[in-house]
Amino acid sequence: MQLLASLFLPTYPDPPGPKVVSNAVAVARQLDAMLDTAVINVDIPDVSNALSSFLLDLPATIREVEATSRSRGKALLDAVAADAARxxxxxTRQELKAQPALIGETAAKEGRYFDLCLVGWTRDDEATRMTAEEVVFSSGRPTLILPGERDVGVLGHVVIAWDGSRVAARAVADAAPFLERASAITIVTVTDEKVLPSQDVAERLAQGLAVRGLRAKATSIQTGGKEIGIALQEHAVKIGGNLLVMGGWGHSRLRDFVLGGATEGILSNLRLPVLMSH
Known part of the structure; x- marks a missing residue:
């Protein structure tokens, strides 16, 4: 059965980083997946009144913003089509519309119809981060967060952040398509961040993967006073990891996310592609 992946490209207030499209196509190629690309154009409600129209010409401003959003969307779809053909x-391609505050929610709802969600990440872009958060926590699907400023290459060395928790177990299961194609798998536990269920949790996971024909190395690290998300990424990069797999901890209350330390560290400063499940 062919894997179905969906790439979400918000076009407001700024487009995603320049490498998101090519990185997503490269990942789909590695997974032998069909890629659905959805641009999300902004749809701004007309809340003008006579005074605002006279002073600001608000309806014209709204039309201009929406036209810019649609133009970016078309350019992104054209870029995806060219890369995918090559x-x-x-x-497959589609254009969605959403009010500014609902862009992430629109992506999350659409993502439920696919096996894997792909989203871009750009430094200091709060809208990009909010979209990624919403897709991770509300789509019910694993979400691959891709850097938007550099090529990611082959995701051959997979690093699993493992603490024996439910969300970590979910992430490992969701990472099966990547693990099956991996050239190396490293399981990392952090020993100074919280109490682990046992001292051999990484070794037990390695044994379970071995039964499935997947060889994995188990190791442990300490944060050294750093945020756990930063420590995990730094270690993954240090050992030549191309993909970090982890559970996303957090919840939403009235659309305000309260994130766990590892999740916060990942979404605040992405260092490599991260597959996150909740």
């Missing part, structure tokens, strides 16, 4: 990746 790489031989089967592609």
């Amino acid at each position: 790489c031989g990746v089967p592609l």
Whole structure:
């Protein structure tokens, strides 16, 4: 059965980083996946009144913003089509609309119809981060967060952040397509952040993967006073990891996310592609 992946590209207030499209196509190619690309254009309600129209010409401003959003969306879809054709990746495309505050929610709801969600990440772009958060926590699907400023290459060395928790177990299961294609797998536990269920949790996971024909190395690290998300990423990069797999801890209350330390560290400063499940 072919894997179905969906790439979400918000076009407001700024487009995603320049490498998100090519990185997503490259990942779809590695997974032999069909890629659906959805641009999310902004739809701003007309809340003008006679005074605001006279002073600001608000309706004209709204039309201009929406036109810019649609133009960016078309350019992104054209770029995806060109990359997918070059790489031989089967592609479908769609245009969605959402009010500014509902862009992430729109992406999350659409993502439920696919096996894997892909979102971009750009430094100091709060809208990009909010979209990624919403997709991770509300889509019910694993979400691959891709850097938008550099090429990610082959996701061959997979690093699993493991603490024996429910969300970590979910992430490992969701990472099966990547693990099956991995050239190396490293399981990392952090020993100074919280109490682990036992001292051999990484070794037990390695044994379970071995039964499935996947060889994995178990190791442990300490944060050294750093945020756990930063420590995990730094270690993954240090050992040549191309993909970090982890559970996303957090919840939403009235659309305000309260994130766990590891999740916060990942979404505040992404260092490499991260597959996150909740």
